[in-house]
Amino acid sequence: MLALRLTRAARLAVQLRRLLVASASAGTGFLLLCALGHALTHPDAPGASSLRLAWCAAPLAATVYLAVAVARADPGTRPRPGLSAIGLGPGRLMAVSATTTALSAALGSVAALLGFLYLRGDLTGAPVDGAVSGVLALGQRLPAPAVVTLLALVPAAASAAVALTLRPRDPRPAPSAGSRRYGRFGAYGWGAARETFGAYGRYGARLASASASASAPASASASAPASASASASASASASASASASASASASASASAQPAGGRAAGAAQADPSGALLTQASDTRPPATTDGDGSAQDATGPVPGTPRSHTTLLPWGIAVLTAGLAVETYAGDTATRDAAPSAGVLLGWALATLGLALAGPGLTHLCGRLLQAVRPGALRLLAGRVLMEESRRVGRPLGVVCAVASAAYAAAALHDADATDFGPLSVIGAVVVAGCTVATLLTAAVEAKHARTDTTDALLRLGAPPTTLRAAAALRAGALLAVFGPLTLVVAQLASLPLAR
Secondary structure (H helix, E strand, O other), rough: HHHHHHOOOHHHHHHOOOOOHHHHHHHHHHHHHHHHHHHHHOOOOOOHHHHHHOOOOOOHHHHHHHHHHHOOOOOOHHOOOHHHHHHOOOOHHHHHHHHHHHHHHHHHHHHHHHHHHHHHHOOOOOOOOOOOHHOOOOOOOOOOHHHHHHHHHHHHHHHHHHHHHHHOOOOOOOOOOOOOOOOOOOOOOOOOOOOOOOOOOOOOOHHHHHHHHHHHHHHHHHHOOOOHHHHHHHHHHHHHHHHHHHHHHHHHHHOOOOOOOOOOOOEOOOOOOOEEOOOOOOOOEEEEEOOOOOEEEOOOOOOOOOOOOOHHHHHHHHHHHHHHHHHHHHHHHOOOOOOOOOHHHHHHHHHHHHHHHHHHHHHHHHHHHHOOOOOHHHHHHHHEEEEEHHHHHHHHHHHHHHHHHHHHHHHHHHOOOOHHHHHHHHHHHHHHHHHHHHHHHEEEHHHOOHHHHHHHHHHOOOOHHHHHHHHHHHHHHHHHHHHHHHHHHHHHOOOOOOO
């Protein structure tokens, strides 16, 4: 019910993005039903039907990718302060996002079923003649379990991907294992926690000296002869009470302060009289929401943009492997046959490689913009690209892969005059539309993420033309890097198919 209310009360831009998800789900569901109809019409060709069903994985993956991007950019399901008090913590908001995505995809699946039944003539009584009549299973009854399974595939996959992407995480970063930490003056070695200035000389840190001096006569009197047992017992009890009171006062003074406070590093004394120094923590304590997820009280500390070039070699390796698989599949296939499953696997690996290499290439674009005595414009554009390399780089790499595949398909059509058919056109439109919409959604999300920075620059007196020039410079740099890369990958992918 909450998901329905948020869906109804959303803004127009959010509703348009959800409508795109429903449209992509409708196209993917229609292709899945057509694969089922082909299997029912041609029971003697299970290989061709399986190949059609395997090629439906491309629009399915594109639809799920778009659904995840739309769910991340939805402002109504973002965690806000105070929502945990009414039971809307990060876990509940993640469930709301997954439910909203499932509803949008289910709406598209219902539209696909209605369109498929209309073309079959089950709703009007007159089937449609044309190129798709061979995959509609005319005159045959559709198996209900198979139809429900295929139509539920897109909503289930989209909602599961959204739940996995938006799952609650601990915002506090893990401490590095090999970093050198500096404690108080005179500390030696690798401290387990950082101490603040003045932790050694705080009030209460020297209370253990009195207990240590009082425990020495107690140990001496305990080893005295039996003739002085009464006096030894009295002195031992007095020293024990003094030690207990000292340790109790030290513990009370330490526990009265919050963790990470100014008195958290005060020394404490154990019952044996040893001096125990508790290192203070400079970070504030983590607060826990209603659903049990830890939230940082101060939020992330802004710093230098992190480098996302670690996956660049892996992306290049996967891209090379995909091109090799596609070349081998193109050499072994016959000339008049449809693209085989090997070509699909090669394109999938090439897409994965470009998606992995996209953030690294975007980060390198930002570094190149700041090279050789940069001015304010190039410095601003480069820093923004470095900061948004992960958010924008992956959709840009996927768009690059889809553009290279479209170029290879166009080259194959010009060489062999091959007719792709209406179903191939529907699949290509779904994949291309989903990838472009995902890139635009990521760009809008990145613009909203740097709203505070833009407002701060405007308050400092930066002219709006400078911000627009920086945006144009970023777009030009990305086009200058990813444009030739798309052409090179497309040329290498089209060579084995055009032989």
